Amino acid sequence: MSAIVFDCDGVLADTERDGHLPAFNATFEHFGLPLRWSQERYGELLAIGGGKERLATVFDDVDDLPTDPDERRELVAQWHREKTARYTRMVADGVLPARPGIARIVEEAHAAGWTLAVASTSAEASVRAVLEHAVGPTRARDVAVFAGDVVPAKKPAPDIYLLALHELGLDPDDVVVVEDSSNGLRAALAAGGLTTVVTVSSYTADEDFTGAALVVDSLGDPPAVPTSVLVDPHGVGPLDHVDLTTLTRLLTARKEHL
Structure with a gap:
């Protein structure tokens, strides 16, 4: 899965x-x-x-x-x-719009039967509010949320990702994490070397993303907002957006290197 x-x-x-x-x-x-x-x-x-x-x-x-x-x-x-x-x-109040590509890739993944989750160190109420605004309240109900104080140690500790894997019964080989920070990347890598796509944000563009499977400026919503690929160790680019085909190729690359 x-x-x-x-x-x-x-x-x-x-x-x-x-x-x-x-x-x-x-x-x-x-x-x-x-x-x-x-x-x-x-x-x-x-x-x-x-x-x-x-x-x-x-x-x-x-x-x-x-x-x-x-x-x-x-x-x-x-x-x-x-x-x-x-x-x-x-x-x-709509002050914080969703980042490019979030609603699109969530719809694609749901239609394809992928499991969807959010794993965050922020308060659960805050996370659910952002999620519902980003993908709509109906689709948000299809996304599992792991947030706040449900684990003893927060990122860069792997606890929140380990909890999500356990609760959802996921094999690390089948999971793609989408992060924006070095702390988040380190947490995902420590949770079994999870395949991680980094979408840099306002505060994180200059951080160290060694170990990421792909680094982009956003997931992309072409033609208005195409993706710019920043680091592509597995050669999945060039891309104008990140989609399930991209993520599947990254998961395949992970399995080939195990």
Whole structure:
């Protein structure tokens, strides 16, 4: 059974700069915190997997906050709930359009009987909101979602991908992961060397994608938005879009090299 497992942020939509960052900053303002993350600072924080984990850095940057670990955990939980609510409203309002090719390839895969899933370190409510906006609420019901705190360690740890493989009964040889970051790629590779297509996003274009099966600027929606191939170790290009034929060729290449 062939499967596609998508990351959410940066893959389904380019959410980080135009969604999560303003939602974090609006949350800081709401709680009266004297802190605003710049685009550059947020780019650095993306090396930390998970919104709660990024919020924990606030205690290093803002004075006069509690030092008790339990109080800090409760504050982070409050901040994260507020941030998630603001972010999901932004998604519902259509502020964050789906990235090129997402709706197309999801429809192709569903029609062909492929298993579809999303594996993300973001909060489940946020992930489901982005997914429904990207592919529509009807098709979103056909996509399994693994997100948030369902695993003990977040990307670049492989836990979220290992959970998806286990719960869906997938053979690693039949799975293509679509990621946008080095952390995500490392997580997929650590989960049995999963075949990974990287679609670079706003914050990730300069990251190290060694080990990716294919690196592109997007999955493509030609003729308006064709794909540009950036790294093609298996020679599946030239391409003007990534489709199931492309993914099948990458899975075949994986099996030939085992």
